[in-house]
Amino acid sequence: MAEYEPVIALEMHAQLKTASKMFCxxxxxxxxxxxxxxxxxxxxxxxxxxxxxxxxxxxxxxxxLATGGTVHPRSIFARKNYFYPDLPKGYQISQYEFPLATGxxxxxxxxxxxxxxxxxxxxxxxxxxxxIHQENGESTLVDFNRCGxxxxxxxxxxxxxxPAEGHLFLLKLKQLVEYLDICTGNMEEGSLRCDANxxxxxxxxxxxxxxxxxxxxxxxxxxxxxxxxxxxxxARILDSGGTIVQQTLLWDEKANVSMPMRSKExxxxxxxxxxxxxxxxxxxxxxxEQIKSxxxxxxxxxxLRFVEQYGLPAYDADVxxxxxxxxxxxxxxxxxxxxxxxTSNWIMTELMREIKETEISKIxxxxxxxxxxxxxxxxxxISGKIAKDVFAEMVVSGKQPKAIVAGSGxxxxxxxxxxxxxIDRVISADPDNVKKYLSGKEGxxxxxxxxxxxxxGGKANPTLVNKLLKAAFGRLGKK
Amino acid sequence: MELSLEKLKAREIGALIAAGxxxxxxxxxxFLNRIExxxxxxxxxxxxxxxxxxxxxxxxxxxxxSGKSKLSPLYGVPVAFKDNMQLKGQPTxxxxxxxxxxxxxxxxxxxxxxxxxGMIIVGKTNLDEFAMGSSNENxxxxxxxNPIDPSRVPGGSSGGSAAAVAAGxxxxxxxxxxGGSVRLPAAFCGIxxxxxxxxxxxxxxxxxxxxxxxxxxxxxxxxKDMALVLKATAGYDRFDSTSVNQPVPDYYVSLEQxxxxxxxxxxxxxxxxxxxxxxxxxxxxxxxxxxxxxIELVDISLPTTKYCIAxxxxxxxxxxxxxxxxxxxxxxxxxxDADSLIDMFCATRTSGxxxxxxxxxxxxxxxxxxxxxxxxxxxxxxxxxxxxxDFEEAFKKCDLIISPTSPSxxxxxxxxxxxxxKMYLSDVFTVAAPLAGLPAISFPCGTDPSGLPIGLxxxxxxxxxxxxxxxxxxxxxMLARG
Numbered sequence: 001m002a003e004y005e006p007v008i009a010l011e012m013h014a015q016l017k018t019a020s021k022m023f024c025x026x027x028x029x030x031x032x033x034x035x036x037x038x039x040x041x042x043x044x045x046x047x048x049x050x051x052x053x054x055x056x057x058x059x060x061x062x063x064x065l066a067t068g069g070t071v072h073p074r075s076i077f078a079r080k081n082y083f084y085p086d087l088p089k090g091y092q093i094s095q096y097e098f099p100l101a102t103g104x105x106x107x108x109x110x111x112x113x114x115x116x117x118x119x120x121x122x123x124x125x126x127x128x129x130x131x132i133h134q135e136n137g138e139s140t141l142v143d144f145n146r147c148g149x150x151x152x153x154x155x156x157x158x159x160x161x162x163p164a165e166g167h168l169f170l171l172k173l174k175q176l177v178e179y180l181d182i183c184t185g186n187m188e189e190g191s192l193r194c195d196a197n198x199x200x201x202x203x204x205x206x207x208x209x210x211x212x213x214x215x216x217x218x219x220x221x222x223x224x225x226x227x228x229x230x231x232x233x234x235a236r237i238l239d240s241g242g243t244i245v246q247q248t249l250l251w252d253e254k255a256n257v258s259m260p261m262r263s264k265e266x267x268x269x270x271x272x273x274x275x276x277x278x279x280x281x282x283x284x285x286x287x288x289e290q291i292k293s294x295x296x297x298x299x300x301x302x303x304l305r306f307v308e309q310y311g312l313p314a315y316d317a318d319v320x321x322x323x324x325x326x327x328x329x330x331x332x333x334x335x336x337x338x339x340x341x342x343t344s345n346w347i348m349t350e351l352m353r354e355i356k357e358t359e360i361s362k363i364x365x366x367x368x369x370x371x372x373x374x375x376x377x378x379x380x381x382i383s384g385k386i387a388k389d390v391f392a393e394m395v396v397s398g399k400q401p402k403a404i405v406a407g408s409g410x411x412x413x414x415x416x417x418x419x420x421x422x423i424d425r426v427i428s429a430d431p432d433n434v435k436k437y438l439s440g441k442e443g444x445x446x447x448x449x450x451x452x453x454x455x456x457g458g459k460a461n462p463t464l465v466n467k468l469l470k471a472a473f474g475r476l477g478k479k
Numbered sequence: 480m481e482l483s484l485e486k487l488k489a490r491e492i493g494a495l496i497a498a499g500x501x502x503x504x505x506x507x508x509x510f511l512n513r514i515e516x517x518x519x520x521x522x523x524x525x526x527x528x529x530x531x532x533x534x535x536x537x538x539x540x541x542x543x544x545s546g547k548s549k550l551s552p553l554y555g556v557p558v559a560f561k562d563n564m565q566l567k568g569q570p571t572x573x574x575x576x577x578x579x580x581x582x583x584x585x586x587x588x589x590x591x592x593x594x595x596x597g598m599i600i601v602g603k604t605n606l607d608e609f610a611m612g613s614s615n616e617n618x619x620x621x622x623x624x625n626p627i628d629p630s631r632v633p634g635g636s637s638g639g640s641a642a643a644v645a646a647g648x649x650x651x652x653x654x655x656x657x658g659g660s661v662r663l664p665a666a667f668c669g670i671x672x673x674x675x676x677x678x679x680x681x682x683x684x685x686x687x688x689x690x691x692x693x694x695x696x697x698x699x700x701x702x703k704d705m706a707l708v709l710k711a712t713a714g715y716d717r718f719d720s721t722s723v724n725q726p727v728p729d730y731y732v733s734l735e736q737x738x739x740x741x742x743x744x745x746x747x748x749x750x751x752x753x754x755x756x757x758x759x760x761x762x763x764x765x766x767x768x769x770x771x772x773x774i775e776l777v778d779i780s781l782p783t784t785k786y787c788i789a790x791x792x793x794x795x796x797x798x799x800x801x802x803x804x805x806x807x808x809x810x811x812x813x814x815x816d817a818d819s820l821i822d823m824f825c826a827t828r829t830s831g832x833x834x835x836x837x838x839x840x841x842x843x844x845x846x847x848x849x850x851x852x853x854x855x856x857x858x859x860x861x862x863x864x865x866x867x868x869d870f871e872e873a874f875k876k877c878d879l880i881i882s883p884t885s886p887s888x889x890x891x892x893x894x895x896x897x898x899x900x901k902m903y904l905s906d907v908f909t910v911a912a913p914l915a916g917l918p919a920i921s922f923p924c925g926t927d928p929s930g931l932p933i934g935l936x937x938x939x940x941x942x943x944x945x946x947x948x949x950x951x952x953x954x955x956x957m958l959a960r961g
Contacts, residue, residue, distance in 0.1 A: 046573070083807060
């Protein structure tokens with residue numbers, strides 16, 4: 001079997017999280033009950049006309065600026081014509097010959113070091129509705145809520161050389177759109193979507209192979225799996241002396257296989273032409289400057305700031321800024337705890353363990369509550385060990401740490417006379433070890449601390465225990 | 480008092496109401512009765528809602544009584560809409576079977592303007608299906624008859640609106656003009672029809688035929704009424720991105736200036752072969768009259784004229800093929816059920832559209848198809864910009880351009896239906912202004928030997944409806960003096 005190198009280009013669609021739709025005033029939010037966010041315009045009622053949402057253009061420009069592309073002074077909307085029930089006008093308003101922007105790149109961190117993946121273009125378009133095929137197979141319902149939600153299409157160059165690179169690239173894009181606050185980046189909800197063009201060629205060859213298009217991948221891992229599947233499929237064909245037929249394949253996420261699209265569905269002539277209902281989109285340099293000056297902080301900038309402002313190690317800063325939501329979480333928690341490093345430690349261990357299972361937005365512990373918890377450790381109110389129990393309780397209930405501690409008697413014992421009593425008891429119960437300690441076996445000190453903690457169910461303030469135990473031995477030694 | 484209002488101008492009716500000589504309800508009732516009695520013969524209206532119009536009229540009366548009504552010269556004046564404009568709660572058929580049962584769910588920009596001006600919308604008028612036609616013979620609701628001679632077509636596609644005004648069924652009406660659909664029927668029916676500059680009146684709620692050409696335009700009995708109705712309905716609409724945010728002048732006040740300081744261009748390409756003798760003579764008479772009044776007349780040339788019809792039918796049909804895609808049986812109007820989705824689309828559209836509409840969808844689809852786009856559509860856009868440049872050049876030498884509206888007067892039913900190309904040539908003088916986005920007006924300048932009206936067209940600079948109306952008013956008065 002020959003060794004092949006895949007050549008991959010990704011085509012991504014990101015739903016812009018503007019308040020209203022691309023061409024009408026309807027809400028663009030996700031998850032409303034079917035057909036509750038529609039009006040004559042997005043339903044394509046006869047006689048309606050589109051009016052461009054300026055905010056959508058601004059969001060798209062943010063991404064162009066963040067990826068170093070060129071915003072064209074004039075771009076033109078075009079109609080993409082095809083018939084489908086969830087496309088109420090019979091055409092999608094998109095951009096074709098004259099896109100919003102061209103060029104730019106996104107850098108990914110491969111094992112071999114950073115690698116720039118070039119972008120061909122970024123353009124604006126509107127989303128279609130959603131067809132819901134009934135289980136009985138008898139009817140299809142259409143939900144037009146999504147219809148007219150602003151989208152940007154991002155087309156990469158064929159610079160990706162492995163499914164893993166593709167996966168990294170997608171994660172990078174997700175990170176970027178989150179940071180730019182223009183898209184939720186949620187593939188499962190479809191706010192970020194990805195199609196792929198992929199071909200393979202013998203390693204070292206210059207000529208590209210015949211490419212196939214992969215569609216319908218609904219998760220980040222799904223993209224990687226689908227690409228791997230496709231590489232194997234193409235390799236099998238070439239190894240057996242066959243030739244690759246250019247076609248579109250649909251990925252089946254459940255079955256982990258891809259199936260060719262029916263050729264009838266594929267053979268579209270979209271008859272693009274300039275959208276006569278909209279003016280040319282002219283973007284002045286002053287507007288771009290304005291957007292530039294109000295750009296949200298990008299991942300790299302934030303990483304550097306975390307090192308500088310919070311004195312965090314580079315590794316911590318890197319992990320914490322991997323997503324905007326995590327970085328936001330850290331900053332909100334650190335603002336309360338006033339101890340960035342302690343906060344970072346807790347997030348990178350305890351919180352990250354939880355995030356592995358779910359998303360940060362679904363974590364019940366608010367960053368403020370985490371900050372409170374850390375404050376309680378610092379003030380000696382609870383020990384680090386107890387804090388972990390409290391944390392576990394917070395994960396489940398989302399309650400405030402103070403309430404949990406008060407309700408379960410977990411508060412640290414800082415009563416000196418009480419601790420002194422315990423110490424007296426521990427010392428008098430073990431005269432042998434006391435003797436050994438006093439005769440120079442200092443390693444036994446920890447043993448006595450442990451005994452005291454055990455007696456108090458771990459609630460004694462360890463600092464106080466240390467201090468009082470030393471004092472007690474001091475008194476004994478003088479005798 | 481037995482009212483007789485059918486010969487009155489809109490402003491005269493408005494004045495009667497303002498003076499308290501009659502009520503809005505009396506006016507509405509008079510015209511509704513007239514529609515009811517004449518429509519079986521003329522077929523100008525597809526629908527009219529007597530009770531809605533009367534309710535509106537009574538409300539206007541009570542507003543006026545309570546002193547809360549706005550001062551508008553058109554307060555209480557009836558108006559009709561071509562049935563491709565949205566009037567909430569009323570059917571909008573576009574004279575097509577495919578919109579059977581469709582009730583408008585919103586008001587068009589023009590609807591809101593008319594209501595704001597205190598007008599009463601009396602009904603929806605007949606048209607060529609989706610405004611595609613020059614004779615009003617392509618209607619699922621039957622042809623409109625020319626009130627001047629019922630054996631003749633009223634012109635299209637806004638034939639219903641023109642016939643309604645000419646027959647005194649309403650003093651004002653709106654049509655839409657894509658390639659001449661207001662001006663041609665105005666000429667054939669002997670009234671005034673104006674196509675404003677592209678972007679002057681909101682297109683929001685006008686069912687699209689060809690978006691880059693469509694403009695709503697009024698019909699009136701004379702230029703003064705036209706000035707009033709344009710003033711009331713022109714202006715920017717934030718729901719139409721292609722409408723232009725420019726102040727609307729008081730056209731009525733400036734009418735009296737007539738052709739003072741205005742030069743009239745005579746384009747040699749518009750005075751060639753194929754024009755009926757009576758039409759040519761009538762226009763020549765006007766030109767002679769102007770010359771004797773020492774109006775400055777300038778010979779001009781519009782070399783791209785010979786391409787206009789071809790360019791028009793490429794651009795208009797391309798846009799139409801896309802604009803009419805939404806009528807697919809999924810959301811509203813007609814649906815013919817079938818076993819598969821694609822079969823349902825096909826069955827619905829095959830049954831719902833008439834043959835002219837289908838012809839244009841096919842032509843438009845063809846010129847946008849892969850492999851043909853460059854040869855047809857892209858080239859047409861290039862020529863279209865040359866046509867614009869022609870006019871820019873011409874308007875350096877003159878302020879208005881004069882021509883016949885149509886080479887002929889109203890023709891007989893069936894005369895051109897078998898030959899689409901011959902039918903398309905009815906628009907030979909009217910398609911240039913839409914291609915260039917310019918305003919143009921048609922108004923009567925005489926009759927042929929059989930008494931059929933002859934229309935004269937003036938074209939003006941972009942957004943210079945003012946000069947257009949002044950010119951029309953000047954010539955109208957000159958002709959009235961004889």
